[in-house]
Amino acid sequence: MAESVTKTLLHSEALQQYILDTSVLPREHGLLKQLRTATLEKYGHLCELSVPGDEGMFLSMLLKMINAKRTLEIGVFTGYSLLTTALALPDDGKVTAIDLDREAYEVGLPFIEKAGVADKINFIQSDALSVLDQMLGQKEFDFVFVDADKADYRGYHERVMRLLRIGGVVAYDNTLWYGSVAKGHEELPEFLRSRAMEDVSSYFYNGHAAIVDFNEFLASDPRVDISQVPIGDGVTLCRRLQ
Numbered sequence: 114m115a116e117s118v119t120k121t122l123l124h125s126e127a128l129q130q131y132i133l134d135t136s137v138l139p140r141e142h143g144l145l146k147q148l149r150t151a152t153l154e155k156y157g158h159l160c161e162l163s164v165p166g167d168e169g170m171f172l173s174m175l176l177k178m179i180n181a182k183r184t185l186e187i188g189v190f191t192g193y194s195l196l197t198t199a200l201a202l203p204d205d206g207k208v209t210a211i212d213l214d215r216e217a218y219e220v221g222l223p224f225i226e227k228a229g230v231a232d233k234i235n236f237i238q239s240d241a242l243s244v245l246d247q248m249l250g251q252k253e254f255d256f257v258f259v260d261a262d263k264a265d266y267r268g269y270h271e272r273v274m275r276l277l278r279i280g281g282v283v284a285y286d287n288t289l290w291y292g293s294v295a296k297g298h299e300e301l302p303e304f305l306r307s308r309a310m311e312d313v314s315s316y317f318y319n320g321h322a323a324i325v326d327f328n329e330f331l332a333s334d335p336r337v338d339i340s341q342v343p344i345g346d347g348v349t350l351c352r353r354l355q
């Protein structure tokens with residue numbers, strides 16, 4: 114269980130375990146722990162799709178620091194980052210959450226309900242790009258967390274730039290793609306490579322090229338300040354400037 118709470122490749126296993134034992138596990142909300150266990154029981158190794166505990170705590174801190182009230186989550190799975198967000202928002206905060214997969218959302222829903230934050234959440238089961246298109250000109254967000262189809266990150270970014278208030282923050286997950294961005298696709302960790310090769314249209318196969326391209330694109334986008342944070346699988350923060 115412990116190894117699924119954080120997956121950064123940037124430091125040694127001993128240091129990773131230290132971070133986990135010292136500052137993550139003692140402070141992780143009990144219902145987040147339960148949600149993670151339920152995800153592991155239902156999805157096995159795919160539980161790694163959830164954000165790790167140290168990244169969850171980072172997102173929670175960030176939301177509180179920027180006083181976020183209206184947030185958008187693109188890619189929910191069983192809701193680890195969603196529950197983290199809902200817990201971090203003030204009582205009158207709202208999070209709009211989009212995912213194609215309602216079944217996975219319902220695995221985490223009992224923990225969201227037990228935490229008493231279900232009223233803050235509007236879950237929309239749909240393809241994210243089409244929902245974002247419908248929201249343009251209607252909604253404004255303080256914070257957006259993007260963790261869905263990596264091949265669509267450019268498309269999400271164009272829409273998010275119009276949905277985020279000026280000064281608002283968008284966080285893109287998995288921007289280090291298991292450490293492989295600094296290497297070639299063939300150097301993906303074995304567990305990812307074998308899964309990628311099973312299905313060339315898969316999340317795992319397409320992720321590498323899409324993320325490498327997206328990182329280069331963000332670095333040249335004058336509409337945002339950026340900071341690539343080496344936590345979890347890499348999170349790039351972008352603050353909208355114009």
Ligand SMILES: C[S@@+](CC[C@H](N)C(=O)[O-])C[C@H]1O[C@@H](n2cnc3c(N)ncnc32)[C@H](O)[C@@H]1O
Pocket residue numbers: 162163164187188189190191192193194195211212213214217239240241242260261262265
């Ligand atoms: C990495 S998981 C999200 C993990 C989540 N943030 C968490 O902490 O548990 C990616 C999710 O994106 C969803 N997804 C993929 N493509 C999508 C799309 N085009 N529109 C909406 N959701 C999508 C998948 O169904 C999956 O649940």
